[in-house]
Amino acid sequence: MEQETLKALLRAVAQTVIAHAEELTALDQAIGDGDHGLNMKRGFERVAELADDISQHPLPQALTEVGKTLVMTVGGASGPLYGTFFMTLGKELPADPTLIDLSHAFNVAITAVERRGKSSAGQKTLLDVLVPVHEELSAGTANVLERVKHRATSAADATIPMLAVRGRASFLGERSIGHMDPGAHSSALVISAVCDFLGD
Ligand code: ADP
Ligand code: MG
Ligand code: MG
Numbered sequence: 368m369e370q371e372t373l374k375a376l377l378r379a380v381a382q383t384v385i386a387h388a389e390e391l392t393a394l395d396q397a398i399g400d401g402d403h404g405l406n407m408k409r410g411f412e413r414v415a416e417l418a419d420d421i422s423q424h425p426l427p428q429a430l431t432e433v434g435k436t437l438v439m440t441v442g443g444a445s446g447p448l449y450g451t452f453f454m455t456l457g458k459e460l461p462a463d464p465t466l467i468d469l470s471h472a473f474n475v476a477i478t479a480v481e482r483r484g485k486s487s488a489g490q491k492t493l494l495d496v497l498v499p500v501h502e503e504l505s506a507g508t509a510n511v512l513e514r515v516k517h518r519a520t521s522a523a524d525a526t527i528p529m530l531a532v533r534g535r536a537s538f539l540g541e542r543s544i545g546h547m548d549p550g551a552h553s554s555a556l557v558i559s560a561v562c563d564f565l566g567d
Pocket of ligand 3: 400443
């Protein structure tokens with residue numbers, strides 16, 4: 368990916384997260400401690416600030432830098448998980464990845480998040496977006512951006528009726544049912560922003 372394109376992509380994703388910070392906070396107020404919007408905003412503001420530097424690297428190293436930045440700035444439960452996800456993508460991707468490379472790296476990154484979070488899909492977390500998105504990535508190139516974006520959004524919605532089994536929301540037990548998981552929503556926002564950018 369061209370340096371200028373990568374820089375614009377990082378900024379576009381950061382803008383989307385920052386623009387939705389209040390929405391993410393509201394979701395986390397319902398079933399957590401109300402900081403997910405601020406956590407993500409802080410992290411992606413830093414990514415936007417560093418976009419110039421980060422985009423000087425080839426794509427894999429740039430993703431590793433994004434991951435490190437998120438680990439250092441986001442905090443909470445989500446910071447290390449997002450950080451692990453991006454750092455693993457960076458480690459697994461070749462410089463000029465095909466969709467098959469991306470699908471493979473995405474899968475390894477999911478496994479790394481599962482390990483770190485001691486979690487799996489079905490527990491009302493960001494994995495409930497990442498795992499379905501991987502399914503779309505592995506299903507081939509036809510309309511992949513559209514399919515991934517649509518699936519990410521519907522997968523975040525599908526966390527509403529789930530019972531939280533991991534993270535702070537699990538402290539609420541049955542009362543976690545009926546609210547979208549904040550991390551699932553932020554993951555869908557990041558993935559949708561990437562799809563929108565690459566689709567233009
Ligand atoms: P905290 O809960 O520490 O305040 P955040 O509010 O930033 O951190 O992030 C909460 C989100 O992190 C949840 O909505 C969920 O998606 C994700 N999360 C929390 N714990 C786990 C876990 N063990 N595995 C996967 N995702 C998790
Ligand atoms: Mg929180
Ligand atoms: Mg917190």
